[in-house]
Structure formats: C-alpha cells, structure tokens
Amino acid sequence: MFKELQKRFESTESYISLALGLAVVLVIGVLIYNVISNRNKQTLIDTGATTSEQSEQKATEGLPGNHTVAAGETLWSISEKYYKTGYNWGDIAKANNLPSADLIEAGQKIVIPTVTPIMPQGQITSGTNVPQPAAKTYTVVRGDTLWKIATTMYNNGYKWVAIAEANKLKEPNLIHPGNVLTLP
Numbered sequence: 001m002f003k004e005l006q007k008r009f010e011s012t013e014s015y016i017s018l019a020l021g022l023a024v025v026l027v028i029g030v031l032i033y034n035v036i037s038n039r040n041k042q043t044l045i046d047t048g049a050t051t052s053e054q055s056e057q058k059a060t061e062g063l064p065g066n067h068t069v070a071a072g073e074t075l076w077s078i079s080e081k082y083y084k085t086g087y088n089w090g091d092i093a094k095a096n097n098l099p100s101a102d103l104i105e106a107g108q109k110i111v112i113p114t115v116t117p118i119m120p121q122g123q124i125t126s127g128t129n130v131p132q133p134a135a136k137t138y139t140v141v142r143g144d145t146l147w148k149i150a151t152t153m154y155n156n157g158y159k160w161v162a163i164a165e166a167n168k169l170k171e172p173n174l175i176h177p178g179n180v181l182t183l184p
Contacts, residue, residue: 071106072168076161078110086161087118102173140179146172153183 067078075089075098082088093101095113104110138149146160146169153159164172166184175181 065111066109067112069104069106069108069110072165072170073104073106074161074164074172075101075104077165078112082112083115083117085117085119086158087120088115091115102171136183138181138183140175140177140181142177144175144177146175149181 067082069078075092076086079089079092080086089101091113092098092110096110098104138153140149146163147157150159150163151157160172162184163181167181169175
C-alpha cells in the first residue's frame with residue numbers, strides 16, 4: 001500500500017491536486033465559521049436595538065404623527081410643545097426635509113418624529129433669579145441679531161424666542177436697524 005501511494009505522489013499533478021483540495025476544504029471551513037459567528041453577533045445587535053427602541057418609545061409616548069402649523073409658531077415652539085424642550089427643533093426640520101427652520105407657514109402640515117427629547121445639562125434656575133432688562137424696549141442697531149440682543153439684555157441667548165414671540169416676528173432672522181423691539 002505504501003508503495004502504491006508513493007507511485008501516486010511521484011508526479012507534480014498529484015501535489016497540485018492535493019494542494020487545491022486542501023485549499024477548498026480550508027475556504028469552506030472559514031465560510032462556515034464566519035456564518036456561525038455573524039449569526040451570534042447579529043442576535044446580540046438585534047437584542048440591543050430592541051431595548052434602545054423601546055426606551056425611545058417610552059420617552060415619547062403619545063406623540064402625534066403630524067402637526068398643523070399655527071400662525072406665529074416656530075420649530076422651536078413646536079418642539080417645546082411635544083418634547084417639553086425646544087432643542088429637538090432640528091429633528092423636526094430633518095424629518096420634514098426643511099433646508100431652513102424659517103421655512104414653515106401657518107396651515108402647513110409637518111411630521112413630528114419619535115425621538116428622545118434633548119435636555120441640556122447645566123444649572124436650572126428659577127424665574128426670580130433671571131436678570132430683568134433695564135429698558136422694556138430695544139432699538140436695533142446694525143449687526144444685531146435676536147441672539148445677540150437676548151444675550152445683552154438677559155445674559156441668556158435662548159431668550160431670543162421670547163423676544164421674537166413678544167414682537168410677533170414672522171421672520172426672526174430679519175430685523176433691521178431702527179426697529180424698536182418690545183422686551184418681555
């Protein structure tokens with residue numbers, strides 16, 4: 001028997017056949033290993049995604065799918081209405097493919113996405129500690145923005161929304177030098 005095997009391996013073709021056979025067996029083994037290990041990983045990923053999705057749903061239960069924009073509303077105010085924070089205005093703009101937050105009109109229907117509310121970290125103060133502006137009106141000068149005015153008058157740039165609402169500004173980005181704004 002040994003002599004018979006020795007005769008078979010005397011030619012180069014038999015060595016090539018042996019090498020190709022081993023390569024095929026090795027490739028098939030690696031493929032089977034990858035399929036099995038990817039199934040285990042996919043199961044772990046699916047389990048994690050489900051838990052994440054469930055916590056996101058709990059955080060935003062009761063959100064409607066659509067909202068009809070009322071006169072004077074901004075994405076910020078709509079976000080405050082549904083998420084109890086205005087910081088999710090970007091999610092609403094993204095869900096509706098709005099290139100700019102200013103491109104909403106009264107009567108327009110927009111989608112309210114299901115997202116986790118963004119709560120800024122930091123110190124929360126009561127309304128009594130917020131500094132009140134000395135003047136109740138402000139005259140806009142060249143280069144002013146509502147953010148800059150809110151920072152100057154309230155030491156809080158996010159008060160720009162209150163200034164815009166108090167003055168019923170349809171386009172908060174369009175203020176002109178000489179405009180007299182009422183400060184809430």
